[in-house]
Amino acid sequence: MRSTRACWSPGSEDGSIVHIVGVGGSVRAGSSTEQLVGTVLAAVEERSGARTRLFGGPELAEFTPYDPRAPLAPGAKAFVEAVREADAVVIGSPAYHGSVSGLVKNALDHLEELRDDVRPYLDGRPVGLVTTAHGWQAAVNTLTALRGITHSLRGWPTPLGIAANVAVSGPEHFASPPLHNRVIELGRQLTAFPGGRSIEVSR
Numbered sequence: 001m002r003s004t005r006a007c008w009s010p011g012s013e014d015g016s017i018v019h020i021v022g023v024g025g026s027v028r029a030g031s032s033t034e035q036l037v038g039t040v041l042a043a044v045e046e047r048s049g050a051r052t053r054l055f056g057g058p059e060l061a062e063f064t065p066y067d068p069r070a071p072l073a074p075g076a077k078a079f080v081e082a083v084r085e086a087d088a089v090v091i092g093s094p095a096y097h098g099s100v101s102g103l104v105k106n107a108l109d110h111l112e113e114l115r116d117d118v119r120p121y122l123d124g125r126p127v128g129l130v131t132t133a134h135g136w137q138a139a140v141n142t143l144t145a146l147r148g149i150t151h152s153l154r155g156w157p158t159p160l161g162i163a164a165n166v167a168v169s170g171p172e173h174f175a176s177p178p179l180h181n182r183v184i185e186l187g188r189q190l191t192a193f194p195g196g197r198s199i200e201v202s203r
C-alpha cells in the first residue's frame with residue numbers, strides 16, 4: 001500500500017536537516033563510490049549533528065530488479081522508507097560505460113514507490129551527487145546523468161557535485177585536501193538548503 005502523509009515539513013520542528021540518506025556503491029563492499037558517499041555523510045554528521053544512513057553496494061545488490069507490481073524485498077523496503085523520511089539524500093554511482101551503473105539505477109527505480117506520497121519522490125529535498133570513474137569524461141558524464149535523474153525525481157541537486165577520477169585520486173584522497181574541501185562544501189550546500197541549517201566550514 002502506498003503511504004500518504006497528511007502534512008510534511010522538512011527536518012525537525014525548526015526546519016533543520018536532521019536525517020540524511022546516502023545510497024551508492026558497487027557490489028564490492030567498501031567500493032570507492034561507497035567510500036565517497038560515506039565520506040560526505042561523515043562530514044555532514046560531524047559538522048551538523050545530522051543522523052545519516054548509508055545504503056551501500058552490497059545492500060543494493062540484495063534488491064531484485066524493480067517491478068512495480070511486486071512486493072518489495074525487505075532491504076528495498078527499508079531503503080524506500082528511509083528515503084521517504086529523509087530531509088536530504090546523497091547519491092553516488094560509479095561510471096559504467098559512461099553512465100550510472102545498473103545497481104544504483106535499480107535502487108533509484110525503487111523510488112517509484114514514493115510516487116503517490118504527499119511529498120512525491122525526492123520532492124523539495126536537496127540531493128548531493130558524487131561519481132567515480134577511471135577517467136574524467138565518464139565521471140563528469142555520470143554526474144550529469146545523476147542530475148537528470150534527480151530532476152526527474154523532483155529533487156534539488158546541490159550546485160556542487162563531485163566527480164572523482166580514481167585513476168588519479170582514489171579513496172585514500174577522499175579525506176584529504178583538495179577533495180575533502182569539496183566534500184565539505186557539498187555537505188554545506190546540502191544543509192544550507194532552505195529549511196536546513198548550515199554546517200560549520202572550519203577545517
Ligand SMILES: Cc1cc2nc3c(=O)[nH]c(=O)nc-3n(C[C@H](O)[C@H](O)[C@H](O)COP(=O)(O)O)c2cc1C
Nearest residue numbers: 026031032033094095096097098132133134135138
Ligand atoms: C562494467 C564497468 C564499466 C566501466 N566503465 C567505465 C567507463 O566507461 N569509464 C571509466 O572511466 N571507468 C569505467 N569503469 C571503471 C569504474 O567507473 C571505476 O573503477 C569506478 O571507480 C568503480 O567504482 P567502485 O570502486 O565503487 O566499484 C567501469 C567499470 C566497470 C566494472
